Amino acid sequence: MMQSKQKAMTAALDNGLTDAAVEGRSLWRDARLRFFRNKAAVLSLIVLAFITLACVFGPMVLPHTYEDTDWDAMGISPTLVNTHWFGTDALGRDLLVRCLIGGRISLMVGALATIASVALGIVWGATAGFMGGKVDALMMRIVDMMYAVPYLLIAILMVTLLGRDFYLVVLTITVFSWMDMARVVRGQTLAIKSKEYVEAAHAIGVSTPKIIFRHIVPNLLGIVVIYTTVTVPGVILTESVLSFLGLGVQEPMTSWGVLIQDGAGVMDASPWILLFPAGMLSVTLYCANYIGDGLRDALDPKDR
């Protein structure tokens, strides 16, 4: 019986080996396959792509602009009769176009602030992890400090003092969104730094920059991708909160947060002005979260 068990195991091992020989799959190919098997994530990806495309191209093809008043249709409810499918606000501006333009701003702030904070987080975390010692301790102490700070209030202070320019909003959000990434990247760098292949590279005389870019950075990518998808909804949410409080972009320019605030003011008479932008924002956040979950499952199969 022992023997038969052993035989079965050898057979299984052989099979596994031949399988591997027949079909070698890279980590990324593997991850892609796993991601596309996750229905919720794929659906979210499609919905998010649709929203993004609509925001980018919708305002170009629709017959209204985000700032012009339609004097014949002020504050009308959603209708199929004329082209105001989402209705108009109290000033007669087409709500659909405003939602799409607002989406442009929200998604653009989301994209820019995410890129900036991810870059900052990677550089900060990788430096701290690679340098180690006192530099590491100091850099991580700063990260701890940033966590303890009530960020929204400081963001409010920054916007108050520096003005409500689009790029300043991006900067303000970036300043408070990079710490998670820095922590994760540092941890991963520390783990990779002590791996045998890095030691081997050192031993055969590979230069430090080359070790960082050839051996450490590629192995960071998986975790960076995962945490980037976690950053996106957080950043969009922060922008919306600032806009909601009246501290984001200024009229007649708009974003989802601004639209939700406008809608909240008139929700007893015309609830659709609140519900459309709120719905779009919620759906976007939901999709971003599901895509993040999908990517985590796909790229980090151990952590389930």
Add this chain to the structure above:
Amino acid sequence: MWSYTFRRVLATIPTLLAVITVCYLLLHLTPGGPFDGERKVSAAVLANLQAKYHLDLPLWQQYLYYIKSLLQGDLGASFRYADWSVNDLVGKALPVSAAIGGGAIVISLFIGVALGIVAALRQNSIIDYLVMLLGNIGGAFPSFVLGPVLVMVFAIGLEWLPAGGWDDFSLRYMVLPMALLVFINISTIGRVMRGSMIEVLGSNFIRTARAKGLPMRTIVLRHALKPALMPVVSVIGPLAISSITAAVVTETVFGLPGLGKLIVNGAANRDYTLVLGLVVLVTVITVVLNLLVDLAYALLDPKIRY
């Protein structure tokens, strides 16, 4: 324990100092001074005014004066509300925020822990899913979407409660804002409690308690509750910080005269000193709160070595 406490208290000082310094410098980056106005003041009067508020001194001396007054508990004067010091404004607003925020945290701790326990005991049943779905509503929708929706349903639709406003701590006006904060908090607390309860219920000493023939009620309340609560204690700190964000939004949605409303109005009016004072105050509160949570954690968890 004492040396740990001492070290932790000492460690908060750099954080506080860094925040105060950065905010103070930011304030000085902005062009214009407090006495630049429509009406020109004569040079001599201006010099007197500036001397009175130490504005004629170099920046580092002004900074030291500011720190000194902070240490004496004085947050300065408001730029916009004449005759009001930041302290007066805070004195009126703080009780409102504390009542709403504090009350909401206490209520959501009870509800969240209860929901977590129920979900853990009936893991993967329909009750578990329902409980978690209820908890997730608060987590999935942003507070500034959920708030107006609550108003729409309970104030405008059902007409049970006022849509906003404040009437001297009258309970009717506090229900909806607190409900919003509770909704947001219980999703975190419930999820953490459920996870840790499931873990604790799977451990050996619970099996022993079952083997002894103790009723489930006793096992949960006497044996499992205490260790399962530890992770909940550790999320109170981050929760308090996110509650501040939620409180700012809540007070804006419901028009409550609290700290959040004060800071948003201050920001809209470009009342620099008021916003700076509030940021400093709230930073102190959060840092102290985090410190207390850390100390409580160290005190409660015998596994932590300090």
